[in-house]
Amino acid sequence: MNAAYLDYNATAPVKPEVAAAVARALDLVGNPSSVHSYGRAARKAVEDARERVAALTGATPAEVVFTASATEANNLVLAGAGRTRRIVTAIEHPAVLKTAQSLPGETVVLPVDGDGVVALEALEAALKNSTTPTLVALMLANNETGAVQPVAEATRLAHDHGALIYCDAVQAPGRLAFSLATLGVDYLCLSAHKFAGPKGVGALIVRDGAPLKSVVIGGGQERGRRAGTENVPGIVGFGEAAWLAPQDLANAPRLARLRDRLESRLLEIEPRLHVFSAKAPRLPNTSCLTMPGVQSEMQVMALDLAGVAVSAGSACSSGKVEPSHVLRASGVPDAVSGCAIRVSLGWATREEDIETFLAAWRALYAGLTNRWRSGISSAL
Numbered sequence: 001m002n003a004a005y006l007d008y009n010a011t012a013p014v015k016p017e018v019a020a021a022v023a024r025a026l027d028l029v030g031n032p033s034s035v036h037s038y039g040r041a042a043r044k045a046v047e048d049a050r051e052r053v054a055a056l057t058g059a060t061p062a063e064v065v066f067t068a069s070a071t072e073a074n075n076l077v078l079a080g081a082g083r084t085r086r087i088v089t090a091i092e093h094p095a096v097l098k099t100a101q102s103l104p105g106e107t108v109v110l111p112v113d114g115d116g117v118v119a120l121e122a123l124e125a126a127l128k129n130s131t132t133p134t135l136v137a138l139m140l141a142n143n144e145t146g147a148v149q150p151v152a153e154a155t156r157l158a159h160d161h162g163a164l165i166y167c168d169a170v171q172a173p174g175r176l177a178f179s180l181a182t183l184g185v186d187y188l189c190l191s192a193h194k195f196a197g198p199k200g201v202g203a204l205i206v207r208d209g210a211p212l213k214s215v216v217i218g219g220g221q222e223r224g225r226r227a228g229t230e231n232v233p234g235i236v237g238f239g240e241a242a243w244l245a246p247q248d249l250a251n252a253p254r255l256a257r258l259r260d261r262l263e264s265r266l267l268e269i270e271p272r273l274h275v276f277s278a279k280a281p282r283l284p285n286t287s288c289l290t291m292p293g294v295q296s297e298m299q300v301m302a303l304d305l306a307g308v309a310v311s312a313g314s315a316c317s318s319g320k321v322e323p324s325h326v327l328r329a330s331g332v333p334d335a336v337s338g339c340a341i342r343v344s345l346g347w348a349t350r351e352e353d354i355e356t357f358l359a360a361w362r363a364l365y366a367g368l369t370n371r372w373r374s375g376i377s378s379a380l
């Protein structure tokens with residue numbers, strides 16, 4: 001059986017160079033805060049990685065705060081930026097949406113258009129409506145649909161109204177060229193495992209001068225902004241992945257061609273299928289689409305049996321599959337979003353993987369439609 005891993009937006013396979021760097025770092029004995037030679041060797045490894053992560057975003061090393069995940073980075077900034085009013089979009093990751101809504105003060109949730117792109121007029125109106133110190137959160141690219149958001153324009157609006165702005169850029173490295181300077185944001189977060197680094201390590205980039213009160217209290221690590229002994233092997237792997245990410249950017253046009261071919265071949269099989277955010281600027285590697293009349297969980301399971309790994313376009317929490325909040329916010333009826341899957345490509349995706357996916361999709365759909373047809377004819 002051919003196998004095809006097409007779930008890079010959930011997590012990317014670790015690159016061999018990253019695995020080798022992590023393995024070497026496991027041999028570093030010292031605690032980076034220790035002053036002896038063992039400690040200094042671990043500190044050097046962490047600081048070298050910090051330089052590489054900083055370079056990926058155009059930040060300075062001092063602006064990089066290592067965390068245990070992007071989820072933690074989201075929590076740190078929302079709770080620690082010192083703003084009691086937050087403006088977030090309806091399509092943010094739950095690590096932003098739920099955190100913002102759980103904090104004291106006010107959270108305004110902005111609508112998006114039918115392609116899942118934030119309405120900037122709504123942002124402007126929300127900014128005008130208050131004198132309370134505000135933090136805006138706008139992701140760079142959506143994890144479910146790949147829709148790219150107008151972050152630089154949102155930054156201008158936020159700053160014109162005296163607000164701070166935060167960007168969850170987790171899905172962007174290696175897929176989209178960006179920098180702290182071009183986006184202009186005050187805070188930005190990354191997650192190593194989305195671009196071939198290890199799981200369980202992230203970063204919050206805090207622009208020089210932007211406020212951040214630590215909410216992880218303890219030792220003075222990360223310049224007092226996030227206590228806790230650094231995850232040295234994870235951070236070293238993160239640094240290696242950041243160093244290699246420009247290669248992925250060079251590979252992005254190839255992935256876009258594969259993704260576009262996948263969509264056009266599926267549309268030939270079933271012209272009624274829906275591709276979400278197709279008219280928006282989109283990540284080159286992401287496709288969120290329906291198999292009409294077939295529940296997402298059923299598709300994910302059947303494709304898995306055929307060796308193909310994709311995600312449901314709906315969120316699974318506590319054992320219950322719920323309609324995607326992203327597609328719902330884009331005005332998609334639950335009955336349609338319930339038939340959506342997300343296919344996401346990455347650095348190791350080959351043409352054969354796309355062919356394997358297409359063959360499995362076609363076989364599943366043909367089998368089901370034949371059954372529906374015979375069901376209909378036997379009912380007649």
Ligand code: PLP
Nearest residue numbers: 069070071093143168170191202
């Ligand atoms: N933000 C976005 C846009 C994501 O896609 C994810 C992961 O799915 C996260 C945040 C959370 O990242 P982590 O797995 O590092 O907590």
